[in-house]
Amino acid sequence: xxxxQVRDLSVTFPSEHGPVHAVRGVDLELEAGRTLSLVGESxxxxxxxxxxxxxxxxxxxxxxxxxxxxxxxxxGRTDQELSRVRGRRIGMVFxxxxxxxTPMFSVGRQVCDAIRVHQNLTAxxxxxxxxxxxxxxxxxxxxxxxxxxxxEFSGGMxxxxxxxxxxxxxxxxxxxxxxxxxxxxxxxxxxLEVLHTAQQETGxxxxxxxxxxxxxxxxxxxxxxxxxxxVVEHAKVNELFARPLMPYTIGLLGAxxxxxxxxxxxxxxxxxDPPQLHQEPSGCPFIDRCPAAIEACAQAExxxxxxxxxxxxxxxxxxxxAHDGLxxxxxxxxxxxxxxxxxxxxxxxxxxxxxxxxxxxxxxxxLLRRQVGTNVAVRGVDFDLFAGETHSLVGESxxxxxxxxxxxxxxxxPEKGQIExxxxxxxxxxxxxxxxxLRAGIQLxxxxxxxxxxxxxxxxxxxxxxxxxxHRSRAQIRxxxxxxxxxxxxxxxxxxxxxxAFSGGQRQRIGIARALALEPKVxxxxxxxxxxxxxxxxxxxxxxxxxxxxxxVAYFLVAHDLSVVRYLxxxxxxxxxxxxxxxxxxxxxFDYGLHPYTKALLSASPVPDPVVERTRQRIVLHGETGSEDxxxxxxxxxxxxxxxxxxxxxRARCHQPQVMRARNGVPGHRVACHAVAVD
Amino acid sequence: MSVTTASILRIESVHAEPERLGRTRLYxxxxxxNRAAFAGLLIFALFVLISLFGGFLSPxxxxxxxxxxxxxPPSAAHLFGTTSGGNDxxxxxxxxxxxxxxxxxxxxxxxxILSAVIGAGAAYLRGTVExxxxxxxxxxxxxxxxxxxxxxANSVAGDWRVLIVVLSAFGWVGAARVxxxxxxxxxxxxxxxxxxxxxxxxxxxxxxxxxxxxxxxxIVNATLGVVGTVLTETSLSFLGFGIKVPDVSLGVLLxxxxxxxxxxxxxxFFPAAVLVLLTVSVTLIGDGLRDxxxxxxxxRGRR
Numbered sequence: 006x007x008x009x010q011v012r013d014l015s016v017t018f019p020s021e022h023g024p025v026h027a028v029r030g031v032d033l034e035l036e037a038g039r040t041l042s043l044v045g046e047s048x049x050x051x052x053x054x055x056x057x058x059x060x061x062x063x064x065x066x067x068x069x070x071x072x073x074x075x076x077x078x079x080x081g082r083t084d085q086e087l088s089r090v091r092g093r094r095i096g097m098v099f100x101x102x103x104x105x106x107t108p109m110f111s112v113g114r115q116v117c118d119a120i121r122v123h124q125n126l127t128a129x130x131x132x133x134x135x136x137x138x139x140x141x142x143x144x145x146x147x148x149x150x151x152x153x154x155x156x157e158f159s160g161g162m163x164x165x166x167x168x169x170x171x172x173x174x175x176x177x178x179x180x181x182x183x184x185x186x187x188x189x190x191x192x193x194x195x196x197l198e199v200l201h202t203a204q205q206e207t208g209x210x211x212x213x214x215x216x217x218x219x220x221x222x223x224x225x226x227x228x229x230x231x232x233x234x235x236v237v238e239h240a241k242v243n244e245l246f247a248r249p250l251m252p253y254t255i256g257l258l259g260a261x262x263x264x265x266x267x268x269x270x271x272x273x274x275x276x277x278d279p280p281q282l283h284q285e286p287s288g289c290p291f292i293d294r295c296p297a298a299i300e301a302c303a304q305a306e307x308x309x310x311x312x313x314x315x316x317x318x319x320x321x322x323x324x325x326x327a328h329d330g331l332x333x334x335x336x337x338x339x340x341x342x343x344x345x346x347x348x349x350x351x352x353x354x355x356x357x358x359x360x361x362x363x364x365x366x367x368x369x370x371x372l373l374r375r376q377v378g379t380n381v382a383v384r385g386v387d388f389d390l391f392a393g394e395t396h397s398l399v400g401e402s403x404x405x406x407x408x409x410x411x412x413x414x415x416x417x418x419p420e421k422g423q424i425e426x427x428x429x430x431x432x433x434x435x436x437x438x439x440x441x442x443l444r445a446g447i448q449l450x451x452x453x454x455x456x457x458x459x460x461x462x463x464x465x466x467x468x469x470x471x472x473x474x475x476h477r478s479r480a481q482i483r484x485x486x487x488x489x490x491x492x493x494x495x496x497x498x499x500x501x502x503x504x505x506a507f508s509g510g511q512r513q514r515i516g517i518a519r520a521l522a523l524e525p526k527v528x529x530x531x532x533x534x535x536x537x538x539x540x541x542x543x544x545x546x547x548x549x550x551x552x553x554x555x556x557x558v559a560y561f562l563v564a565h566d567l568s569v570v571r572y573l574x575x576x577x578x579x580x581x582x583x584x585x586x587x588x589x590x591x592x593x594x595f596d597y598g599l600h601p602y603t604k605a606l607l608s609a610s611p612v613p614d615p616v617v618e619r620t621r622q623r624i625v626l627h628g629e630t631g632s633e634d635x636x637x638x639x640x641x642x643x644x645x646x647x648x649x650x651x652x653x654x655x656r657a658r659c660h661q662p663q664v665m666r667a668r669n670g671v672p673g674h675r676v677a678c679h680a681v682a683v684d
Numbered sequence: 685m686s687v688t689t690a691s692i693l694r695i696e697s698v699h700a701e702p703e704r705l706g707r708t709r710l711y712x713x714x715x716x717x718n719r720a721a722f723a724g725l726l727i728f729a730l731f732v733l734i735s736l737f738g739g740f741l742s743p744x745x746x747x748x749x750x751x752x753x754x755x756x757p758p759s760a761a762h763l764f765g766t767t768s769g770g771n772d773x774x775x776x777x778x779x780x781x782x783x784x785x786x787x788x789x790x791x792x793x794x795x796x797i798l799s800a801v802i803g804a805g806a807a808y809l810r811g812t813v814e815x816x817x818x819x820x821x822x823x824x825x826x827x828x829x830x831x832x833x834x835x836x837a838n839s840v841a842g843d844w845r846v847l848i849v850v851l852s853a854f855g856w857v858g859a860a861r862v863x864x865x866x867x868x869x870x871x872x873x874x875x876x877x878x879x880x881x882x883x884x885x886x887x888x889x890x891x892x893x894x895x896x897x898x899x900x901x902x903i904v905n906a907t908l909g910v911v912g913t914v915l916t917e918t919s920l921s922f923l924g925f926g927i928k929v930p931d932v933s934l935g936v937l938l939x940x941x942x943x944x945x946x947x948x949x950x951x952x953f954f955p956a957a958v959l960v961l962l963t964v965s966v967t968l969i970g971d972g973l974r975d976x977x978x979x980x981x982x983x984r985g986r987r
Contacts, residue, residue, distance in 0.1 A: 021710065414881050444883040456874040461896035470892075471882040519878075 008210045009035040009058070009178055014070035016053050016062065026282045027053045029234040037177065040204070040211040042225030044218065046538035048279055050234040051214045055182050059095055060087040074178065093123040096171030096209070098200070100183040102163035106155040112166045113139070113151025119173040138169040141206060142199045159629055161192035165199055172203045179204060182214045189401035190565060191626050194609035197224055198625060216539065218261060219611025222246060223618040230254050233280050233290035236309055239317040242615045250318040250326050252295045255333040260543035261613050262572035273337040274544035278508045289320070296336035297322055352392035355427055355526045355559050356413065356447070361386045362421035363412045382408035384583040385422065392526060395553065395560040397570045399606070400580035406563045410529050416443055427526060445475055445523035452532035454512035458504040464515055465500040471522040489518040493548060510541035514548065521552070529561045534569060546572060567610040571595050576673065579603045582640040589674035599668065599676040599683065602641045639663050639678070647680050655680060714976040721972020727965035735782035744772035746779040747930045755948050765950040767940060776932050777954050781962070783933040787848055787917050792909030794852035795859060796902050802856065803863030804894040808871050809886065818864065824857040833916070834925040844927055851913060859905050863898060870894050900977035907970035911963045918959060934959050
């Protein structure tokens with residue numbers, strides 16, 4: 006018998022606009038020791054399924070169907086009865102490790118609590134077990150670290166603690182809901198490894214809920230694709246990625262910017278938005294977005310049925326797709342014609358920094374504030390951006406990417422070093438005219454369009470704002486706003502609506518339109534697509550590529566998703582702890598990255614292809630960023646896999662300041678490591 | 685738990701509603717669904733109408749005594765009876781209510797504007813402006829304001845316009861403190877930073893980005909401010925520091941009625957009943973507004 010069986014699970018929530026059918030008739034089956042993945046975009050109902058299994062949905066939710074754990078019914082039990090199952094038989098790992106831990110108690114105490122709720126152990130025994138568990142999830146020096154509090158841990162370490170709690174009682178089932186979404190890629194690789202170890206150690210079945218197809222490719226055995234509250238495709242992982250049958254899945258896979266493609270082929274952008282779930286759909290819920298929809302699709306919602314052995318799909322045309330060569334990927338409208346990866350032509354220099362330094366004081370005490378130290382966020386960054394090109398800055402959180410762009414955008418003289426914007430050095434106070442000209446010349450698009458748009462202003466007012474600040478006349482503003490809406494592909498009648506009326510992708514279009522209002526030479530893109538769903542992300546990437554070729558604007562891109570970076574960039578600089586460790590033309594960097602950190606970063610970035618994902622060698626970094634004192638030497642040294650293997654005299658050079666070395670034969674490829682070969 | 689709730693809220697926001705409800709219409713709908721608040725609104729509207737157009741309800745002028753009817757209990761001629769000086773209580777209550785409401789509404793509007801500008805301005809401009817404003821706010825919070833109010837109001841001899849100014853001058857402080865603390869989080873919002881990076885002026889950011897996003901707080905403050913002011917003004921007048929006879933407010937009437945509470949209870953009873961109904965109705969409206977604006981009640985929906 007299967008470990009977990011979910012039969013015809015439906016969840017309905019009441020809302021202001023009538024009931025929302027969040028989950029509609031989902032069947033799942035998970036064997037012990039295997040990993041079942043639920044993939045879908047936000048709103049597809051995947052997290053609600055997890056909530057329903059463990060009984061953590063709000064009381065207003067109406068749940069029907071069956072959840073069987075080892076044949077025992079879980080639905081309809083009281084919260085008290087479920088509490089005995091949760092934590093003991095089912096372990097949970099959620100997205101945000103910060104809110105999953107209590108700031109008031111040490112992590113060891115919290116693991117102890119998890120153990121002692123379900124097991125009859127003395128405090129001493131429980132503590133020892135907690136220390137063992139922390140060691141298992143890869144926390145070094147666990148006996149000492151167990152006494153630390155959550156705020157003393159990094160995000161990745163906290164997530165390890167959460168995993169330790171989840172496996173504390175040898176659960177039969179682990180549920181991980183977006184376990185690595187909030188983490189950096191190299192940390193994500195570590196945590197996924199830990200989760201894998203934990204699963205093997207306990208022999209538990211793992212229900213892995215994620216939107217990241219790369220994570221699925223690397224870690225799932227079976228995959229369920231969810232759309233509009235229902236499972237629309239189910240297959241073994243290799244089968245699904247090799248021969249997807251549901252047009253939605255095909256679209257999703259085509260929407261991933263592939264980091265291995267040499268050419269910038271436009272991505273599949275699935276048109277439209279997921280349906281509202283206020284009514285049960287009368288036909289196929291994907292019909293409005295499907296390129297292969299026929300009349301029969303509107304008749305009834307297709308049931309999930311077996312097309313080939315072990316491959317279930319909810320599409321009436323799956324037979325044609327599987328056998329008759331109906332090529333769905335070709336039917337999708339691609340964003341625009343192929344835009345070729347350009348060779349770097351040196352236009353004018355629009356933005357440059359030299360030895361830029363930014364530090365923040367660390368203060369202590371509330372009444373008498375005194376400075377106890379300095380946190381150097383940016384330590385001597387040289388960065389050049391030429392007209393019309395895209396230069397990306399990649400690195401993990403805390404590497405100083407955001408500090409760098411904010412230092413430039415504020416147009417204030419830097420603490421140390423030089424900034425030059427549009428040929429004007431930023432020194433001293435700028436006069437109002439110059440300041441306005443530079444403000445217009447460099448604009449920002451942020452990650453979260455929802456947060457960057459004032460909910461109380463209409464789209465018209467949002468777009469008018471930069472124009473008003475630049476003292477444009479009313480008539481000019483009006484004309485420009487409609488031009489901008491055309492430019493980003495929004496209808497004119499959206500001008501009178503408020504940001505809340507739009508989907509995430511549309512809001513990001515508004516954000517982009519606002520950034521373009523004053524015809525800037527430089528647009529800083531700070532994680533422009535990382536808050537968006539996969540299908541929408543592709544749409545925005547296509548738009549960004551089109552706008553660049555149309556307006557020849559330079560992009561200064563900051564992103565953590567390397568496939569996005571590779572897709573958009575001409576040149577990439579890798580940042581680690583405030584310094585640029587490697588800078589190169591994009592193709593060169595991704596194919597022949599030299600710096601050990603670059604290599605680790607590239608290998609940690611998941612690829613949505615199970616064959617590649619499971620065979621390639623992954624460099625997992627150990628330790629934590631900046632865990633050693635700064636002696637002016639290589640900042641990556643504490644985590645560097647090369648460092649310990651170097652002969653002594655070479656190692657001594659790691660403690661000296663690193664100089665940028667040019668790679669022979671590749672103009673513009675420079676690396677800050679003495680130990681790698683540059684031929 | 686927080687994770688699952690968050691995912692549910694996400695569903696709400698991702699699926700744009702089929703029949704699109706504007707923000708305002710949503711608030712109105714939520715407010716109207718609250719029966720107590722709706723009743724409060726009806727009572728309050730009735731009082732406002734009466735104080736504006738209520739003159740025809742009584743043939744008498746509030747200040748002209750009817751010497752043929754001194755201290756008369758309610759009768760057909762004088763529906764609410766008369767005072768010891770022969771004034772018609774109904775006419776006096778209508779006028780007193782008008783006076784009290786005028787003062788309350790003007791003061792609450794003035795305090796809301798003052799508190800919003802000072803609170804949001806202090807939070808956004810930071811530096812010296814913030815230090816000075818906060819110093820002033822904290823100073824005024826510890827000063828026994830009612831006593832000072834009483835002294836000032838007494839010295840200006842009951843002019844209701846001066847009373848408005850004085851009440852406003854002390855009324856904004858508490859609200860400004862709350863608005864300041866809310867604004868300290870608003871000033872870090874991304875759209876505020878974006879506006880700065882676009883070169884939008886500082887006062888423009890305060891007026892366009894900070895204050896509109898405080899709207900729900902301000903509306904609730906304004907409503908509850910009406911109750912507060914009615915009570916303060918009534919207390920002042922009751923103690924003899926506020927409105928002076930021959931002009932009347934509810935407080936003056938209560939003071940007058942209290943002296944003959946056992947012999948002629950109607951003189952006290954009618955203004956007291958109006959005062960209670962007025963404050964209860966406005967409080968209900970305020971509570972209803974607060975619930976309607978509260979985003980956490982969004983998930984609840986219709987049963």
